[in-house]
Amino acid sequence: MHTTSRRKLIPLLQGLTAHQTDLLLVGMVFVWGANFSVMKVTLAFLSPLVFNALRFTVATILLVIILRWQRHPLGVARADVWKVLAIGVIGHGIYQIIFIEGLSHTTVANSSLLMGTVPIFVALLSAALRIERVTLQRWVGILLSFAGIVLVILGGGGRLQFDTSHLTGDLLMLSAAITWASYTVASKPLLRRYTPLHLNAITMIPGTLILILVALPDFIRQRWLSVPSVAWAGLAYATIFSLVIAYLIWFTAVQRIGNARTAVYSNGIPVVASLLAWLVLREPFGVLQAIGGVIILTGVTIAQRDGRSRNAHDV
Numbered sequence: 001m002h003t004t005s006r007r008k009l010i011p012l013l014q015g016l017t018a019h020q021t022d023l024l025l026v027g028m029v030f031v032w033g034a035n036f037s038v039m040k041v042t043l044a045f046l047s048p049l050v051f052n053a054l055r056f057t058v059a060t061i062l063l064v065i066i067l068r069w070q071r072h073p074l075g076v077a078r079a080d081v082w083k084v085l086a087i088g089v090i091g092h093g094i095y096q097i098i099f100i101e102g103l104s105h106t107t108v109a110n111s112s113l114l115m116g117t118v119p120i121f122v123a124l125l126s127a128a129l130r131i132e133r134v135t136l137q138r139w140v141g142i143l144l145s146f147a148g149i150v151l152v153i154l155g156g157g158g159r160l161q162f163d164t165s166h167l168t169g170d171l172l173m174l175s176a177a178i179t180w181a182s183y184t185v186a187s188k189p190l191l192r193r194y195t196p197l198h199l200n201a202i203t204m205i206p207g208t209l210i211l212i213l214v215a216l217p218d219f220i221r222q223r224w225l226s227v228p229s230v231a232w233a234g235l236a237y238a239t240i241f242s243l244v245i246a247y248l249i250w251f252t253a254v255q256r257i258g259n260a261r262t263a264v265y266s267n268g269i270p271v272v273a274s275l276l277a278w279l280v281l282r283e284p285f286g287v288l289q290a291i292g293g294v295i296i297l298t299g300v301t302i303a304q305r306d307g308r309s310r311n312a313h314d315v
Contacts, residue, residue: 021256025265028249033272035242036108037280039100042234045227048100049215055239056092056208062244063201072198083190084199085206091183092207097214099176106169108277112270114173116149119303121181122263131188132259141303142260145267148299151292181263187251188259196251264303267296 042051067074076084103111119142126132190199253262271293277283 024249028246029268031241031246033269036273037276038234042231045231047218048104049218052096052100053211053215058239059243060204060208067201088203088206093210095179102169102172111173112273116270117177118181118266119263123260125185126259138303141299145296145299148292148295149270191255
């Protein structure tokens with residue numbers, strides 16, 4: 001039996017309280033919200049599959065270096081090998097392919113709304129597998145937040161575009177939400193035995209290998225000399241902030257405060273995504289979207305209070 005969950009992670013993540021974990025999750029919301037626009041701009045110059053393969057290769061190397069710097073073993077218990085491989089393939093391989101292809105075929109507004117369904121799928125899976133008991137209060141918070149997401153996307157003339165031109169992208173993004181929820185739920189039992197850093201690093205390895213293999217034809221077709229500096233900057237942001245830092249925050253939160261309470265923060269991402277899409281991509285942002293943002297924050301608060309009262313059960 002591995003006991004790596006008892007080891008130190010990194011100084012910034014040692015001994016975090018529930019309130020400090022919440023603050024980190026707020027930062028993660030801004031990082032991932034901005035990532036929609038960053039990737040949308042970057043994908044105008046880089047193939048989606050090439051983009052993912054590059055950022056995951058760099059992120060995996062960085063995480064392994066950090067892991068070894070902490071003198072942390074890379075291995076896992078024999079009984080967990082297939083579980084780790086499956087989680088890596090689902091969470092870092094399949095999910096990322098579906099997500100990046102979906103984003104390239106639909107709008108930021110549609111993408112952020114559909115990814116906002118993650119807490120609903122996490123709650124359903126957690127309850128079905130008896131990993132966490134989702135209370136009525138938490139359900140109210142999740143559903144209220146989702147109602148706010150609808151207002152964020154529909155408000156200010158930013159209509160949903162579920163037409164044939166976006167149907168493929170929309171279906172891919174919904175599939176991505178279900179895949180990410182499955183990944184989050186499946187990770188929780190392993191986080192009792194491994195640190196967030198350890199689990200993130202070792203699951204990225206098989207996922208990255210899949211991304212590289214799938215992207216090989218696009219690597220050959222990519223026009224490298226025509227890629228501008230703004231695209232490389234976007235790639236750097238999506239690698240360091242959206243993958244390395246945000247993933248560590250996500251895993252740490254799942255470990256410390258549970259699946260459902262962590263996942264509800266996903267509902268704040270469309271607020272940031274829509275606002276930045278309005279600023280950067282000129283997508284509309286109006287009064288109804290602002291009201292929707294308030295409703296989302298209210299829902300998050302309701303779910304948080306329930307989570308704090310039940311923290312001993314979740315962790």
